[in-house]
Amino acid sequence: MRGRCRTGRRRTAWGRRVGAWHSRPAVAVRVGAAAVVLGTTAAVGPGQAAAAGEVSGTPSPYAFADGAQRVEGARSTGEAAPLKPGGIYRSSLPSSGKVSYRLDLDAATNAYVSATAVPSPGSTVSVIDGVKVTVQDAEGNTCSDDTASFGAARSPHPIAAWGRRETGRPLCEKAGAYFVSVERVDPDGEGSSPDAWDLELVAMTEPQVAGTEATGAPGTWNSATPQPLQGEPQRRKGGAGFNGATPVDQGVWQDDIRPGQTLFYQVPVDWGQQVSVTAELGSSDSDGTGYVSNALDLDLYNPARGRVADVGVGYDGGQKSGSLPPLPPVDHANRYAATAQVGALRFAGSYYLVAHLSKGVADTFGDGPFVMTLRVRTSGEARGGPEYAGESVPQGVFEVSEQDREAAAEGVAAGDDTAMRTLAVGGIGTGSALLVGLGVWTVVARRRITT
Numbered sequence: 320m321r322g323r324c325r326t327g328r329r330r331t332a333w334g335r336r337v338g339a340w341h342s343r344p345a346v347a348v349r350v351g352a353a354a355v356v357l358g359t360t361a362a363v364g365p366g367q368a369a370a371a372g373e374v375s376g377t378p379s380p381y382a383f384a385d386g387a388q389r390v391e392g393a394r395s396t397g398e399a400a401p402l403k404p405g406g407i408y409r410s411s412l413p414s415s416g417k418v419s420y421r422l423d424l425d426a427a428t429n430a431y432v433s434a435t436a437v438p439s440p441g442s443t444v445s446v447i448d449g450v451k452v453t454v455q456d457a458e459g460n461t462c463s464d465d466t467a468s469f470g471a472a473r474s475p476h477p478i479a480a481w482g483r484r485e486t487g488r489p490l491c492e493k494a495g496a497y498f499v500s501v502e503r504v505d506p507d508g509e510g511s512s513p514d515a516w517d518l519e520l521v522a523m524t525e526p527q528v529a530g531t532e533a534t535g536a537p538g539t540w541n542s543a544t545p546q547p548l549q550g551e552p553q554r555r556k557g558g559a560g561f562n563g564a565t566p567v568d569q570g571v572w573q574d575d576i577r578p579g580q581t582l583f584y585q586v587p588v589d590w591g592q593q594v595s596v597t598a599e600l601g602s603s604d605s606d607g608t609g610y611v612s613n614a615l616d617l618d619l620y621n622p623a624r625g626r627v628a629d630v631g632v633g634y635d636g637g638q639k640s641g642s643l644p645p646l647p648p649v650d651h652a653n654r655y656a657a658t659a660q661v662g663a664l665r666f667a668g669s670y671y672l673v674a675h676l677s678k679g680v681a682d683t684f685g686d687g688p689f690v691m692t693l694r695v696r697t698s699g700e701a702r703g704g705p706e707y708a709g710e711s712v713p714q715g716v717f718e719v720s721e722q723d724r725e726a727a728a729e730g731v732a733a734g735d736d737t738a739m740r741t742l743a744v745g746g747i748g749t750g751s752a753l754l755v756g757l758g759v760w761t762v763v764a765r766r767r768i769t770t
Contacts, residue, residue, distance in 0.1 A: 380581065381437040381477045382559035383409055383519055390520070392418025396498045402432060404712040407562070408520040412436055412450070414513040417502040420520065422454075422484070426494040428524040428709070430484040433624035434501045435519040435561065436467075438475035442516075445508030446471055450516075453500045454482035454491075462491035465659075466504055467626060472613040473510060474677035476581045477560070481625035485654070486527060519561070523623060523716055525666065526709030528651065536656035540593075540647040547597040547642065548694040555730050557582025557674065561624060564671055568727035569697045575688035576615075579678035584693070585669040587727050589701035589719040593648045594619070594670060599640040600632055601690035609683040610635045615691065616675045619643055622668030622716055628660055636684055651705045666717040667704055 387409040393399045399421040402408060412418060412434075424430050436450035449468035455461050463483040469475060482499050484491050491497070501518065505511055552573035558564045564583035576582055588594045598617040613631030621627055632641040647653065647661055654665040674691060681687070704718065711717050726732055 380440060380475075380579075381435070381517070381519070382563050383437075383517070384560070384562040387519065390420065392420060392501065392518075394418065396421070396500075399498055402499065402520060402522045404430065404522045404524040406522055408518075408522075410518040410520060412501055412503065412516040412518050414503065414506045414515060417500040420499045420501075422497045422499060422522060424484060424494060424497055424524075426492060427486065428526050429486055430497070430522065430524050431481060431623040431625070432499050432520065432522045433479050433481040434499075435477055435479040435624065436501075436503075437477045437517040437519070439514045439516065442475050442514040443510050443512045444469045444473055444475045445505050445511045446473055448503065448505040448508055448511050449478055450480050451502050451504050452480040452482040453502075454484050455498050455500070456484075456491050456493070457496050457498075460490045462488075462497065465625070468504060470613050470616065470631060472611065472616065472631070472677040472679060474579065474616075474675065474679060476579070476616075476675040477673070478618075479561075479620060479624045479626065481623055483625075521561075521624060524712045525717055526707045526711060528705045529708035530706065532705065533652035534655060536652055536654075536661060537647065537650050542645045542647075544642070544645050545593075545595040545696055545698065547640075548696045552692055555584070557584055559583065561620075561671060563732075564669075566669075566723070566727040566730060566732055567672075567693070567695055568724065569695055572693045572695065574691055574693075576674065576676045576691045577687045577689070578676050578681035581673060581675040582691075584672040584674075585727075586672065586695055586697065587719040587723045588649055588667060588670045588697055590650070590667045590704040591648050591702040592667075592697050592699040593646060595643060595646065595696045595698070596672060597640055597642040597694040598630065598632060598674065599638065599692040599694070600634055600676075601692070602638045603636040603684040603689065605636070605685040607636060607684040611677055611679050611683060614677045614680050615639075615641070616677070617641070617643065617693075618671075618673045618675075619646075620671040620673060621663050622666060622670065624671065625663045627663040627670070634680060634684075648699055667719050668717050669719075669723065 384407045387407045390400050390408045390410050392410050396419045399419040401421045401423060422430055434450060434452050447468050449466060451466045453461060453464040465480040465482060467478040467480040484497050486492055548571055550571045552571045555565055555567055555572040555574060557574050560583055564585040567584050567586050574582060586594065598615055600615045611634045614634035615632040618629040619627040628643045628646060630641040630643050632639050647664060649664050649667050651665060653661050656662045
């Protein structure tokens with residue numbers, strides 16, 4: 320399998336790849352660019368969960384994957400429950416101590432596991448509090464560890480850290496059991512409340528490269544700070560979780576965000592491409608004065624939900640902006656870089672933009688909403704990726720398909736026909752679409768009967 324885009328191949332977004340989201344059975348009738356759903360009510364599609372929280376004025380902190388399997392973290396590795404590649408799991412993180420899970424791996428594939436920690440509503444955190452993920456082999460050798468913290472704003476929100484088991488390294492090469500431990504970073508720190516947090520866990524594998532591969536990171540790349548993309552902003556509502564992240568492509572995107580809310584987007588980045596993002600927070604319409612450090616936090620995660628880079632935007636009520644640092648092109652050989660930031664840009668696929676507005680903004684400038692603008696640029700010609708000696712699990716997670724590009728242009732997750740139908744109907748008017756759709760559906764039904 321080549322790690323390149325494959326035209327015409329049907330591939331869904333991460334949540335749909337593993338059957339995490341489903342719609343109820345329905346009959347779809349397409350009328351040009353429009354369609355209607357007959358017979359049953361469709362399930363709420365990704366991206367709509369965020370809007371649901373806004374109706375009550377209290378946004379939900381995170382939309383977990385529908386159908387995620389419940390798993391209990393073990394205090395002892397000897398009792399650790401298995402995580403299977405391609406699975407999405409929901410668990411719980413106690414306020415202190417580690418919880419462990421098991422990965423049963425062969426000697427030929429790289430494995431990745433990510434833990435998204437979701438503090439309970441009303442909880443408080445310290446500056447360095449967060450979540451830590453560690454992967455060890457059966458002999459206790461550490462394969463990797465990663466920490467994600469909340470930062471100076473001390474605003475609790477969903478954050479993710481990832482673990483890696485990579486073949487071709489001095490340690491952690493053997494087939495066998497590997498253990499993933501998850502823990503809080505600073506549960507006893509000043510301002511941290513002793514709450515249990517929810518966890519969403521994902522595991523995936525990446526095959527080895529067929530033949531000879533590079534063993535060093537690329538030497539040079541264009542590290543100049545790119546100019547923010549210009550253009551008229553288009554409205555694109557963010558999702559409420561990784562699995563419901565709203566697809567976007569290169570462009571200027573705008574949404575409303577409230578204090579304490581976190582919005583998720585995904586952008587396809589192919590082999591050889593560089594991604595750059597500038598985040599802007601519009602001026603306040605209140606009379607409040609003051610300053611909130613890191614009021615708007617923007618994180619970039621790779622397809623395995625490993626953090627790549629972040630930027631914090633301070634806010635004093637006036638228009639403010641901040642940009643992610645310059646990043647190298649996506650390259651399989653980036654994994655051999657000395658810096659974690661470059662190493663995280665090791666595969667193509669859907670990269671995630673996660674924007675959080677500190678709950679402290681409300682204390683000075685009110686509940687909003689505030690206008691957020693994301694200027695997303697993907698530069699460089701997409702090229703073929705490495706020749707993999709097998710398939711990733713879930714399949715296609717480390718590549719960009721034509722369907723992914725279409726989804727990013729339309730703002731609807733690849734394969735999400737229900738959402739497409741909803742958008743299409745809304746575009747021409749529900750009543751008109753229903754009448755026209757019923758007529759077309761009748762004609763189609765009669766033709767099927769006569770044939």
